[in-house]
Amino acid sequence: MSFVPSQRFLWIVALVIVPAWLVLGMAGAPLEMLVLAGVVVVALAAVDALTSPNRLAGISVQLPDLVRTSKSKSFELIGLVLSTGGKAQRLRIGLPLPRLLEVETPEVSITLPADGSVAKPLWKVLALERGAFTITHCHLETPSNLGLWDMRRTVACQCEIRVYPDLSRERHLLAPLFFRKGAIGIHHVRQLGKGREFEQLRTYAPGDSFGDIYWKGTAKRRFPVTMMYQVERTQEIHVILDVSRRSARPLEHLAEADKDDRFAPKTQCERFIQAALVLALAAEQQNDRFGLITFSDQVHTTLPAGAGRAHYNACRDALYTLEPRIVSPDFNELFISIGNRLRRRSLLIVLTDLGEPWLSESFAESVRQAARRHVVLVHVLGSKEFHPLFQRHDSIAHVDDLYRRLAGHLMWSDLQETTRDLKQCGVHLTACLQENLIAGVVSEYLNVKKRQLL
Numbered sequence: 001m002s003f004v005p006s007q008r009f010l011w012i013v014a015l016v017i018v019p020a021w022l023v024l025g026m027a028g029a030p031l032e033m034l035v036l037a038g039v040v041v042v043a044l045a046a047v048d049a050l051t052s053p054n055r056l057a058g059i060s061v062q063l064p065d066l067v068r069t070s071k072s073k074s075f076e077l078i079g080l081v082l083s084t085g086g087k088a089q090r091l092r093i094g095l096p097l098p099r100l101l102e103v104e105t106p107e108v109s110i111t112l113p114a115d116g117s118v119a120k121p122l123w124k125v126l127a128l129e130r131g132a133f134t135i136t137h138c139h140l141e142t143p144s145n146l147g148l149w150d151m152r153r154t155v156a157c158q159c160e161i162r163v164y165p166d167l168s169r170e171r172h173l174l175a176p177l178f179f180r181k182g183a184i185g186i187h188h189v190r191q192l193g194k195g196r197e198f199e200q201l202r203t204y205a206p207g208d209s210f211g212d213i214y215w216k217g218t219a220k221r222r223f224p225v226t227m228m229y230q231v232e233r234t235q236e237i238h239v240i241l242d243v244s245r246r247s248a249r250p251l252e253h254l255a256e257a258d259k260d261d262r263f264a265p266k267t268q269c270e271r272f273i274q275a276a277l278v279l280a281l282a283a284e285q286q287n288d289r290f291g292l293i294t295f296s297d298q299v300h301t302t303l304p305a306g307a308g309r310a311h312y313n314a315c316r317d318a319l320y321t322l323e324p325r326i327v328s329p330d331f332n333e334l335f336i337s338i339g340n341r342l343r344r345r346s347l348l349i350v351l352t353d354l355g356e357p358w359l360s361e362s363f364a365e366s367v368r369q370a371a372r373r374h375v376v377l378v379h380v381l382g383s384k385e386f387h388p389l390f391q392r393h394d395s396i397a398h399v400d401d402l403y404r405r406l407a408g409h410l411m412w413s414d415l416q417e418t419t420r421d422l423k424q425c426g427v428h429l430t431a432c433l434q435e436n437l438i439a440g441v442v443s444e445y446l447n448v449k450k451r452q453l454l
Contacts, residue, residue, distance in 0.1 A: 002151075008147050009148040044146070045148050048149060049148075052410060053151065055145070055151050059082070059140060060081075060082050061081055061140070062130075062157060063138075067160070069164070069165055070165070072263035074121055075125055077124075079091065079123075081119040090110075093140055095123060100128045100130065102125065105123070108123060112211055127163040133160070133162075134318070139348055140153045140155060151283070166263065194203060201228065203225065204225060208226045231417045235449075236305040236346040237279070237349065238293060238342065238347065239349050240295065240350045240352075241273070241293070241322070242329055243272075243295070243324050244298070245326045247268045248268070250270065251266060251270075251381070267324065271437055278438050278441075289305035290311070291346070292318060295330070296324075296329055297327040305346070328359075339370060347375045347377070347445065347453075348375065348376045349379065364418070364422055372426075375453050375454055377430070378379070379444070380430075380431050381432065381433070385407070386431070387412055389409035
């Protein structure tokens with residue numbers, strides 16, 4: 001419990017007491033009278049301070065245990081103030097919110113009802129960044145009995161605020177994906193091939209391929225038996241996120257609409273998280289099972305493939321606090337873990353950055369074993385500067401532009417060489433601009449579904 005002079009007390013001292021002393025002193029009043037008046041004022045203030053600590057006794061504040069919201073979204077935080085004193089009094093409540101949670105008025109003034117009912121203060125909060133934030137206490141303030149002091153007290157309360165990545169814009173751009181029933185495009189698209197999943201056996205009919213004859217069943221039944229296949233309905237999709245030092249790099253060449261948007265993703269890790277969550281929604285729409293792996297110099301999170309809203313929430317909870325680590329990625333450790341955990345043939349979508357030659361070489365050496373069992377797609381963030389030196393025909397105004405284009409040509413050449421090396425391993429590499437990454441990842445996933453590569 002603490003107390004500070006109230007504004008009323010300060011105004012009384014400044015406008016009444018001090019001028020009165022000056023007037024009495026100039027009028028020749030005795031010194032004893034002035035001292036006595038000061039003692040009376042001090043004694044009155046002391047009595048008010050000593051008799052007012054119980055003003056905040058019996059007051060408790062309750063906040064919601066858990067609040068879920070998204071980045072760039074405003075939400076209302078409603079508390080409950082309970083008082084056992086049964087006295088109507090004015091109360092001011094302040095919440096020590098983190099700086100990444102922007103609030104219009106951190107201090108809210110309420111009046112406790114005399115009938116002992118509950119008061120409900122409200123704060124309007126804007127989430128600036130994703131993450132987990134905890135409120136462990138709040139501050140209370142009420143006037144003293146005479147209003148000369150403001151009595152202050154800190155009370156304990158518990159509230160966890162989870163701010164998830166904002167996917168509203170990405171879901172709006174990919175709205176046709178979530179409302180159709182076929183594959184790529186607005187209309188239904190016929191699946192290529194006859195499928196790989198066994199359905200049933202039937203008697204051989206003229207025209208059936210000899211490759212579909214079930215020879216063991218034919219020998220047992222002594223008449224030709226053909227195996228029937230169907231298109232796979234449920235497949236396993238695993239997204240692998242690289243959260244090493246390269247994922248902490250800021251995004252370059254933001255779209256015009258994002259330059260002035262303070263909520264736009266600023267790092268590659270932010271964009272990878274958005275792509276993973278959107279892909280989880282796409283897999284759910286396609287009735288596939290979605291899994292998640294995060295790694296840097298070691299494997300941090302491994303969520304087995306699953307489906308349903310509860311599984312999506314588990315994936316979202318694993319990603320919303322994810323932050324890059326300033327370490328180099330260990331691809332060998334990653335694919336050893338994948339080989340030990342994933343027994344069923346799956347689609348592996350790796351979101352990483354292979355911008356350094358030794359990283360691409362290490363990845364190509366480590367992925368060979370996994371590429372024999374699984375379908376592996378690699379997505380990296382490209383740049384508008386990555387293009388052949390003489391592809392653009394506009395003039396060069398300064399020598400710095402020439403060196404910049406030469407650097408872009410060298411990066412483009414390294415990317416093409418990495419693509420060829422991975423293609424020999426059966427791995428497809430795609431470089432997308434940051435604004436096209438999510439659409440590119442979903443498009444490649446649907447293309448694998450369409451071609452039945454799994």
